[in-house]
Amino acid sequence: MLLPPSFSLLVLGLGSTGCAVADWALSHLGDRVSSVTVYGGASSSRDDAIRALEARGARCVVGTEDVQGSYDVCVASPGISEFSPFFRSAAAASCQIMGEPEFAFRLSPERWCAITGTNGKTTTTALVQHLICASGMAATAVGNIGTVSVGAVDGRCTGEWFVAELSSYQLATTSGLHPRVAALLNITPDHLAWHRSHDNYARAKLKLFANMDEDDLCIVDGDDPGIAACASEVYVADRRVLRVSFEDPGTVDAAFVRDGMLVVRLGGEEIELIARDELQLPGRHNVKNALVAACAALACGASPAGVRQGLRSFAPLEHRCQPCGSIDGIRFVNDSKATNTDAVMKALSAYPDDRVIVLLGGHDKGTPLDEFASYVVEHAAGAVCFGGARERFRRALEEADRTGDIDIAEADDLVDAVDVARSLASRGDIVLLSPACASFDQFSGFEERGRAFKAYVDQLRATLESEE
Incomplete structure (x- = not known):
C-alpha cells in the first residue's frame, strides 16, 4: 500500500518525530505534498x-x-496513544493514519530489517547494522534507536539496508509495513498506560510479522514465555520462522549454542560462528541477542566472515550494562536503559559470580514487584532504593527477604544512592545502576540519568586520586 502521488499531510506532535516528518514533507512541498498541517496538542509550547x-x-x-x-x-x-481522543479526532479527519516508520516504509519500501521486543531492541539493532557493515555492505540503524526513519529516506544509497528498531507504539498503527527480515526478541508487560492492556501491547508487537511470508525470515526467541503465549499468532502457515534457543530446536531454520559455539542454521545449512566467550557483551540474554543479530545479518546478505569479525568487535552500548571503571576495587556499571523489571533481572543474570549492589528506583511505573523482588533478593548482595519509587521497592524487597540475605537501603536521589552503595560494597563487588523505573522524577530520560551516574563516578574517582 503506497502513498498517493500527491497528498495533504497532517502531523500529530511537535517532538522529534513530528518535526522530522514535517521537515521531510516541507522539503517535498509542491512536489509530493500539497499541504502540511501540524497539530501540537493541548499543552504544546514549542514556539x-x-x-x-x-x-x-x-x-x-x-x-x-x-x-x-x-x-x-x-x-x-509515538507518544500519542491510539486510544487517546487526540488520535481518534485525527483519524476521523484523515483518509489514512499511521506512525512514522510506516510512513517511511511507504516512501522507501526496499530492504527493511526490523527489530522489536520489550528488552534488547537497541543492542540487537545496533549489532545487526554492525554485522552488515562488517561484511562490506551498507546499512543504517533507524527508528527508536534515535534516527527517525523518514529523515534517512532521501539519502539512501543503492543496496542499503534500513535496520529499524521499532517500539510497540510505532508498530501499533502499522498496516502495510513489510520487512524482509524481522526479529521479535521477547514480550513482557510494559507500557500498559499507553496500550491499556497487555493483550493490546502483545498484539502491537506481533504486527511486525503481519505481512511476512515464506519468502521472508521471521526470527523469534523460542524460549520466551511471552512469545510462547502467542504461538498461534507467530507460527502460522506460509510464514518462515527461525527459532533462537540455547539448545538446538532441530528445525530447518534455527540458531543455538553447541559446545560453546554460536551456530546458525538457515535452510538446513549450518554456519558455525564464534565461541560464546569471545563476545564482549555480558550475560546469557546477550548470547541470544547475538544469535538473533547474526541470523538477521546473514539473511540480509552479510558474509559469515563479516559476521564473525563483527561479533568479536562489538562492544556494549552506552547505558546497557556499560562498564564505567572502578573505585577502590569496586566496579561500576551503567544499565540506565533498564526501565522495567525484566531488564533488571536480565542484567543481574549477567553477573552470576559477582556480588552486586543494585540501584533501583526513579519514576514508578506501578508494575507488580513480587516475582521481581524475589529474584533481586536471590541474585543481589544489596539493593539501594532511590527516588520516587524507593518506598514501594524497599517494602517489596523486605517482604521477599525472609532470611536477611540482602542489604536493603534507601536514598533520596541517584547521587545519594551511589554513596550508599559504596558504603555497602567491598573490593571486587559491582555497583549496578539498573533502576527498573523511568527517570522522569529527576531526569529528562534514561540517557541523562546514565550520564549523571557516570559523571558522578568520574568525579568521585578524580577526588580520591587527588587526595592520594
Missing part, C-alpha cells in the same frame, strides 16, 4: 519549532486536540 515550520509553509495548530479539516494522510508521533 521555536512552530516559528521554523510556519516560515517554511506549514500550518501549526496548538492548544487543542480537536482536529479540524480533511487530510489524505496523518502521521502520529
